[in-house]
Amino acid sequence: MVDLTCSRRNLMAVGGAGVLAALPLPSFALTSNEAEALVNSAVGDINVVIQSGANMNSMVNSFKGVFERYSDTPYIAAYALGNDGRSASQAQKSAFSSAFGNYLARKYGSRFNEFAGGEIQVQGSKAVNSYIEVNTLAILRNQSPFHVDFHVSDRPGRPVFFNLIIEGINMLLSERAEIGTMLDARGGNLDALISDLV
Amino acid sequence: MLIVSMCLPLSVKINFRKSCVIIALVLQSACTAPTPDAKFNDPYEASNRTNYDLLISIDRSILRPAGQLASAFPTEVTGRVASFADTVGLPSMVANGLLQGDVVGVGVNTMRFLINTTVGIGGTFDPAGAIGLVEETTDFGETLAVWGVAEGAYLVLPVFGPSTERDAVGTLIDMLFNPLQSVGTAAQLDYAMDARVANLAISRGAFMDTIDGVLYNSADSYAVARMAYLQNRRFELGLEPPVSDEIDPFSNEFSLEGFE
Numbered sequence: 001m002v003d004l005t006c007s008r009r010n011l012m013a014v015g016g017a018g019v020l021a022a023l024p025l026p027s028f029a030l031t032s033n034e035a036e037a038l039v040n041s042a043v044g045d046i047n048v049v050i051q052s053g054a055n056m057n058s059m060v061n062s063f064k065g066v067f068e069r070y071s072d073t074p075y076i077a078a079y080a081l082g083n084d085g086r087s088a089s090q091a092q093k094s095a096f097s098s099a100f101g102n103y104l105a106r107k108y109g110s111r112f113n114e115f116a117g118g119e120i121q122v123q124g125s126k127a128v129n130s131y132i133e134v135n136t137l138a139i140l141r142n143q144s145p146f147h148v149d150f151h152v153s154d155r156p157g158r159p160v161f162f163n164l165i166i167e168g169i170n171m172l173l174s175e176r177a178e179i180g181t182m183l184d185a186r187g188g189n190l191d192a193l194i195s196d197l198v
Numbered sequence: 199m200l201i202v203s204m205c206l207p208l209s210v211k212i213n214f215r216k217s218c219v220i221i222a223l224v225l226q227s228a229c230t231a232p233t234p235d236a237k238f239n240d241p242y243e244a245s246n247r248t249n250y251d252l253l254i255s256i257d258r259s260i261l262r263p264a265g266q267l268a269s270a271f272p273t274e275v276t277g278r279v280a281s282f283a284d285t286v287g288l289p290s291m292v293a294n295g296l297l298q299g300d301v302v303g304v305g306v307n308t309m310r311f312l313i314n315t316t317v318g319i320g321g322t323f324d325p326a327g328a329i330g331l332v333e334e335t336t337d338f339g340e341t342l343a344v345w346g347v348a349e350g351a352y353l354v355l356p357v358f359g360p361s362t363e364r365d366a367v368g369t370l371i372d373m374l375f376n377p378l379q380s381v382g383t384a385a386q387l388d389y390a391m392d393a394r395v396a397n398l399a400i401s402r403g404a405f406m407d408t409i410d411g412v413l414y415n416s417a418d419s420y421a422v423a424r425m426a427y428l429q430n431r432r433f434e435l436g437l438e439p440p441v442s443d444e445i446d447p448f449s450n451e452f453s454l455e456g457f458e
Contacts, residue, residue, distance in 0.1 A: 073457075129444065130446050181421060
């Protein structure tokens, strides 16, 4: 039912990323090849989940696993909370990080069926400031192809995504705005937000 | 996506006198300057939100159900409608490409129109796309941007949805002066409007979950749509995002302790 194409290179990359994930390597200079391999590998893993045909809850759980393996979850959570996180306790930060991961997996995991039969083609990559931007083209059936850029850094000592730009729309900025609004709606009560995100 | 497709200019014939009013609007659009330090140039937020709420109710009562209906059709059918809707929009893109001095865009879109209208049976198929002639999407809003007109304030137009002062003028001009009237086949002139409206429903159906997410499952749907429209539009126009949008995981903007 679903076929996000997976090349030979992707499959090799899946193996490579497995090794990287297993070893807590020291920080190194991230190369374009590594960043592109990460994208191919993540797309491959997401395909496996979509093709599993499991029920939505189980797919969302699998997406959370993929998300934790390939992305900089602490940074993404901290960025989304922004200045509102400064006064939070360690326990609140940790609880928010976990709840936010669930929220993202539910939010984006439930949309992957729109990618059925689609393909992500890596077009190239370039270094931007401290990270690598991997440019891809998402080709879905009967839709005009659209640009998706993955921002990859090696902040935790291994290559990880920390942002996604879809046709110019910055996901991390959107999530910071969304979390800010949700917090305002709860009178700034972080605990209330955390329990609603779980 | 909806936000983007809602801004597709529908080809409507409007008389000459009205077009003079529009030209006056263009000349006047020494667009509203942004307030310093404001995150968005949105001085008309109150009336924009009223129009936005109206859009949501139109979506709930008409567009969303139409999208569900469109999803039920086989892609063999919806694909023909989408191709036709695309083809009838091409002459306007060629004209705008000329006004922008975009030689490649003019060439690609002209070839697309000629090939798809003939080999592609009036535009219902896309053989041009199959040989790599992918649409160079453009409109009069982009022409104005190329000519140096400022973006102006964010606007939510009735029916058309998210826009800016510059793009609102562009949308009106594209509606008034559609070269399809001169170069289109009889069938293209007859069904252009229907196809573009039907195509809105098809796109709404194709991105049902994502659009529902923005419209119905956001904490502040208006704010999400505004941010998404402006970022997407600037991207289409080939503009770099502002420096304030830069995100650097190595900056020590905040402590990650506790989030690990």
